[in-house]
Amino acid sequence: MSTKRDYYEILGVHKNATLDEIKKAYREMALRHHPDRVPHEQKKEAEEKFKEISEAYAVLSDSQKRALYDQYGHAGIDQKYAYEDIFKGADFSSIFADLADFGLGGGLFEEVFSDLGFDIFGSRTRRGGRARRGRDLEITATISLEEAARGIEKTITLPRYEVCSTCSGTGVKPGTKKGTCPQCKGSGRTVFSKGFFQLAQTCSRCRGEGTIIQTPCPDCHGEGRTRVTRKIKVKIPGGVDTGSHLRIRGEGESGTAGRGDLYVIIEVEPHRIFERQDNDILTDVTISVTKAILGGETEVPTLEGKVRMKIPAGTQSGKIFRLQGKGMPDLRANRMGDELVRVNVEIPAHLTSEQRRLIEEFAESCGEEITKESFTEKIRKAFK
Numbered sequence: 001m002s003t004k005r006d007y008y009e010i011l012g013v014h015k016n017a018t019l020d021e022i023k024k025a026y027r028e029m030a031l032r033h034h035p036d037r038v039p040h041e042q043k044k045e046a047e048e049k050f051k052e053i054s055e056a057y058a059v060l061s062d063s064q065k066r067a068l069y070d071q072y073g074h075a076g077i078d079q080k081y082a083y084e085d086i087f088k089g090a091d092f093s094s095i096f097a098d099l100a101d102f103g104l105g106g107g108l109f110e111e112v113f114s115d116l117g118f119d120i121f122g123s124r125t126r127r128g129g130r131a132r133r134g135r136d137l138e139i140t141a142t143i144s145l146e147e148a149a150r151g152i153e154k155t156i157t158l159p160r161y162e163v164c165s166t167c168s169g170t171g172v173k174p175g176t177k178k179g180t181c182p183q184c185k186g187s188g189r190t191v192f193s194k195g196f197f198q199l200a201q202t203c204s205r206c207r208g209e210g211t212i213i214q215t216p217c218p219d220c221h222g223e224g225r226t227r228v229t230r231k232i233k234v235k236i237p238g239g240v241d242t243g244s245h246l247r248i249r250g251e252g253e254s255g256t257a258g259r260g261d262l263y264v265i266i267e268v269e270p271h272r273i274f275e276r277q278d279n280d281i282l283t284d285v286t287i288s289v290t291k292a293i294l295g296g297e298t299e300v301p302t303l304e305g306k307v308r309m310k311i312p313a314g315t316q317s318g319k320i321f322r323l324q325g326k327g328m329p330d331l332r333a334n335r336m337g338d339e340l341v342r343v344n345v346e347i348p349a350h351l352t353s354e355q356r357r358l359i360e361e362f363a364e365s366c367g368e369e370i371t372k373e374s375f376t377e378k379i380r381k382a383f384k
Contacts, residue, residue, distance in 0.1 A: 004074050005052070007055075007056035007059055007060050007069060008056075008060070010052055010053055010056040011025045011026055011029065011053060011056050011057065011060065012025055012029075013025050013060075015070070017060075019061060022057065022060050022061055023057075023061065026053060026054075026056075026057040026061075029053045030050065030053065030054070033046050033049045033050050033053065034046070034050060035047050035050060039135070059077060065077060132255045132256055132257055133255045133257045133258050133259070133260055134161075134252050134253040134254045134255030134257075134258065134259045134260035135161075135252060135253045135255070135260045136252045136253075136260040136261050136262070136263060137158065137160055137251070137252045137253060137260065137261075137262050137263070138262075138263045138265060139156060139158060139262065139263075139264055139265070140264075140265045140266075140267055141154055141156055141234065141236065141264050141265070141266055141267070142267045142268075142269060143236060143240075143266065143267070143268055143269070144268070144269050144271075145268055145269065145271040145274055145276065145281075145303070146303055147236070148236075148238070148239070148240050148241065148266075148268045148328070149238055149239075149303045149328050149329065150238050150303075151235070151236055151237045151238035151239075152236050153233055153234065153235050153236070154233070154234050154236060155231050155232070155233050155234075156231070156232055156234055156264070157229060157230075157231055158229065158230050158231075158232050158251070158262065159227060159228070159229045159230075160227070160228065160229075160230065160252065160253050160254075161225045161226065161227050161228075161253045161254060162225060162226060162228050162253070162254045163224065163225055163254045164217060164219055164220035164223070164224055164225055164226045165219075165226075166217055166218070166219040166220065167217035167219070167220060167224065169224040169225065169254075169256075170217070170224060171213050171216060171217055171220065171222040171223060171224040172213050172214075172215060172216065172217060172222075173215040173216060173217050173218060174217070176214070176215040178209075178211035178212060178213055178214070179211060179212055179213075179214045180210070180211060180212075181203060181205055181206035181209070181210055181211055181212045182205075182212075183203055183204070183205040183206070184203035184205070184206060184210065186210040186211070187203070187210060188202065188203055188206065188208040188209060188210040189201065189202060189203060189208070190202075190203050190204070225253075225254055232248070232251055232262070234246065234248065234264055236264075236266065237331065238328075238329040239279070239328055239329040239330055239331040240266045240268070240331065241266065241268055241276070241328075242266060242267050242268045243265070243266065244265075244266040244331075245263055245264070245265060245266075246263070246264040246266065247261055247262070247263055247264075248261060248262040248263075248264065249261050273301060274303070276328065277340070278328075278337065279327050279328045279329070279330050279336070279337025279338075280327045280328070280337040280338050280339070280340055281303070281326075281327050281328065281337070281339050281340070282339075282340045282342065283300070283301060283339065283340070283341060283342070284341075284342045284343075284344055285298055285299075285300055285309075285341055285342070285343060285344070286343075286344045286345075286346050287311060287315070287343055287344070287345060287346065288345075288346055288348075289345055289346065289347055289348065291311055291315075292311070292314075292315045292316070292317070292343075292345045293313065293314065294313055295310075295311055295312050295313035295314070295315070296310075296311050297309065297310055297311060298311055300323070300339075300341055302323065302326045302339055303326065303327075303339075304326070307323070307326075309321060309323065309341060311343070315343055315345070316345070317343065317344055317345035318342065318343070318344070319342075319343045320340050320341065320342050320343075321340070321341045321343065322338050322339070322340055322341075323338060323339040323340075323341060324338050325338065326338060326339035327339050
């Protein structure tokens with residue numbers, strides 16, 4: 001009995017899926033599992049997964065092969081077709097156009113399947129493989145709200161892989177050279193037969209280079225790169241917010257086709273008195289009941305220091321005033337947000353007898369009834 005997984009399950013589609021649905025599912029999985037899009041330590045697993053989904057697509061996108069598979073399962077395919085023939089007739093053109101857009105290959109089969117080490121279409125696997133750009137890196141920079149408002153230059157510590165300075169990336173000890181691979185005899189490929197067909201595969205020992213390192217570099221141990229820690233100055237513009245991305249070209253890891261990029265993810269710390277609302281900031285100030293009634297001025301904190309704000313007579317608690325241009329700068333436009341000041345009226349908890357008398361007189365002049373508690377009622381409440 002075949003141990004292969006069901007082709008429909010591999011692509012995540014139903015058995016009655018249309019050709020367009022099959023193409024869409026394969027396109028998404030091919031982009032996700034392409035060996036060029038995963039870390040080095042996951043590359044072998046990605047290659048196997050990529051071969052698996054490509055085989056499933058080659059069968060299900062061909063009406064004749066799909067009919068045999070639906071009727072007999074893997075046995076129907078394995079008996080009628082050799083492994084190489086499974087891929088014949090499958091339309092990969094639109095799929096690989098998408099892969100090319102992501103920098104994952106240009107030619108129809110050359111760029112994609114040769115990376116897996118197989119020459120099942122009659123094209124030669126290129127010796128040495130493709131030059132690859134270094135991996136992009138990501139780091140988080142935490143700043144205050146004041147720094148986010150005015151912008152700041154931060155120095156960040158970044159660990160990354162760089163080309164080994166001792167061997168200049170060759171991986172060999174200075175003064176020595178690479179030797180011919182004994183497994184493939186320098187061809188970079190190994191060939192084996194299966195029935196009437198021949199399969200060519202990238203040499204597993206030299207990975208298609210045709211040469212091997214006999215005396216590794218003592219500093220990078222043959223890797224051609226070393227892990228170093230760098231201090232990089234990053235200019236953070238005013239107006240950034242938590243989640244903002246800054247792209248710094250060429251500050252990622254080294255690769256044979258150049259460096260990757262560095263992405264700095266901004267995290268703005270919560271502020272003690274200000275709450276950010278897009279480009280505006282909100283703060284609370286407390287004023288006395290007399291100032292709320294009669295009006296006056298009060299001191300208000302801003303990101304640039306304290307300012308005086310007028311309080312009109314009759315201000316209600318919860319009233320919001322707007323200080324124009326005292327908010328955050330807009331990253332996309334040459335303008336500033338505002339500061340929203342929410343006023344809270346403080347009611348005194350304790351009054352002198354004279355203060356109480358004056359307030360009662362004021363209440364009576366407004367037509368309000370004043371309830372005066374008796375001495376006995378006050379005692380009763382105190383001991384409840």
